[in-house]
Amino acid sequence: MADDTTQEPAGHKLSAGQQIDGFLLGERLHQGGMASLWQVHWADPSQDTTGGMSLLMKVPRIKGGEDPATIVGFEVEQMIMPRLSGPHVPRYVARGDFIRQPYIVMEHLPGETLKARFDKAPLHVDEVTEIGTRVAQALHALHNQHVVHLDIKPSNIMFRPSGEAVLVDFGLSRHDQLPDLLEEEFSLPMGTGPYMSPEQVQFVRNDPRSDLFALGVLMYHLATGERPFGQPSSVSGLRKRLYTDPVPPRTLVPTLPRWFQEVVLRCLEVDPAQRYQSAAQLALDLQNPDQVALTGRAEKRKTASSFTTLGRWFKAMGAEPQHNGTATEQLDKSPIIMVAVGVKSSTPELDNKLRATVRRILQIEPGARLACVSVMKINRVGMDKLTDEQGNSLHVTQLVAIKHWARPLQQGLGMNDQRLTFHVLEAPDTASALVEFATRNQVDHIVMGARGNSAMRRYLGSVSAQVVAEAECSVTVVRA
Incomplete structure (x- = not known):
């Protein structure tokens, strides 16, 4: 009978009450195939550096000899976790090496993983969209820290009480600035079968768009109750996603909106260049479904013909994987540019200068998304007039105005609808609305x-000055 008790390399069993490097083991919370999770406490509370944070210790499960994949994956996680920060990852606390006792101590997150939600699938599209948005935002934050997760699946996603998605388990991940031990030591695809991207099957481990493929699988499954590529357990089964189409989601659930099918099937494209180019761009569409540009994906009702699939199979057999640089390089090629358009406060001269500046940026950023944003000021208290004297919607009028403003850009640069979105924000404070939109959409x-300076503007402070002071990203201010 197999012994399921976690062991030290020397074979000593771990048990509640044991002390390891100043941490006191409490309850064993989970026993998995690769690791065990223990609730731990500081043996000496005066040594607590976390302010009383609840702690979790992850210990690799080594039994019957040292499993190379387990050991290497745990080494990878030990290297990566100390470099991560922010609300979308567990806070790192400490680690132990394999000479004495390997472990990672981290923040203990309350609640269940996303896996519990799959028992209720299919879920309503609004709930799937909310989950997809939060996970995409977490992925963008991770990719900005030079990491591709490469094992996005329900059991590796949690949510904070405040709502942010948290990504866990970095044993298969790839860090741009660290050695890739898994690639150096193993020659098999690394990942979880249903969620692996086509390029992972071809041994490419440095493309952040692989995580977007996995998120597409998650959203497909949550919305339809089915996995788009089944649950393959062999390399030949995994390779089928190089040449076969998933059943369109609307074929399985006809009530799903066309925009949702467009988004999901775009995530599931075989060629990473045909997917969203960053998690932020995906999150932008999920938060603005009315702005999603529909293509033939939205109308699909069946998979490709046998003849087309056979042709793809021949192409896939001889295809060489495309190495597209690092995660950081891919993000640098796929920014979201936001232009704040002052419909009433601008002048023709300022409009021309603003368009010229945006044009120059887009010419050197061919993979960028452009979000044209305008703020319609409303009262903090009381009723607002929502129509003009002719009964026309003021919101729609402002939306038409910013589309008209952007038309010369769109025509001059040949921008398609998938690179351009329009947003009218209703808020009492213009600067705060712009900053909030920029933060939410990364x-x-x-x-x-x-506009030109005036005594009143200098006294009260300008919108542009407030945006420069509060925005988390770069800001270019254009003057006529």
Whole structure:
């Protein structure tokens, strides 16, 4: 009978009450195939450096000899976790080496993983969209820290009480600035069968768009109750996703909106260049479904013909994997640019200068998304007038105005609808609304105009000055 008790390399069993490097083992919370999870406490509370944070110790499960994949994956996680920060990852506390006792101590997150939600699938599209948005935001934060997760699946996603998605288990991950031990030591695809991207099957481990493929699988499954590529357990089964189409989601659940099918099937494209180019761009569409540009994906009702699939199979047999640089390089090629358009406060001269600046940026950023944003000011208290004297919607009128403003850009640069979105924000404070939109949608660069100085503006502070002071991204201020 197999012994399921976690062991030290020397074979000593771990048990509650045992002390390891100043940590006291409490209850064993989980016993998995690769590791065990223990609740731990500081043996000496005066040594607590976390402010009383609840702690979790992850210990690799080594039994019957040292499993190379387990050991290497745990080494990878020990290297990566100390370099990660922010709300979308567990806070790292300490680690132990394999000479004495390997472990990682980290923040203990309350609640269940996303896996519990799959028992209720299919879920309503609004719930799937909310989950997809939060996971995409977490992925963008991770990719910005030079890491591709490469094992996005339900059991590796949790949520904080405040709502942010948290990604866990970095044993298969790839860090741009660290040695890739898994690639150096193993020659088999690394990942979890249903969620692995086509390029992972071809041994490419440095593309952040692989995580977007896995998120597409998650959203497909949550919305339909089915996995798009089944649950393959062999390399030949995994390779089928190089040449076969998933059943369109709307074929399985006809009530799903066309925009949702467009988004999911775009995530599941075989060629990474045909997917969203960053998690931030995906999150932007999920938060603005009315802005999703529909293509033939949205109308699909069946998979490709046998003849087409056979042709793809021949192509896949001889295809060489495309190495597209690091995660950081891919993000650098795929920014979200936001231009703040002052419909009423601008002048023709300022509009021309603003368009010229945006044009120059887009010419050197061919993979960028452009979000044209305008703020319709409303009262903090009381009723607002929502129509003009002719009964036309003021919101729609402002939306038409920013589309008209952007038309010369769109025509001059040949931008398709998938690279351009329009947003009218209703808020009492213009600067705060712009900053909030930029933060929520992980904008990389804000471009905005500023009118001439006046005594009143200098006294009260300008919108552009407030945006420059509060925005988390780069801001370019254009003057006429």
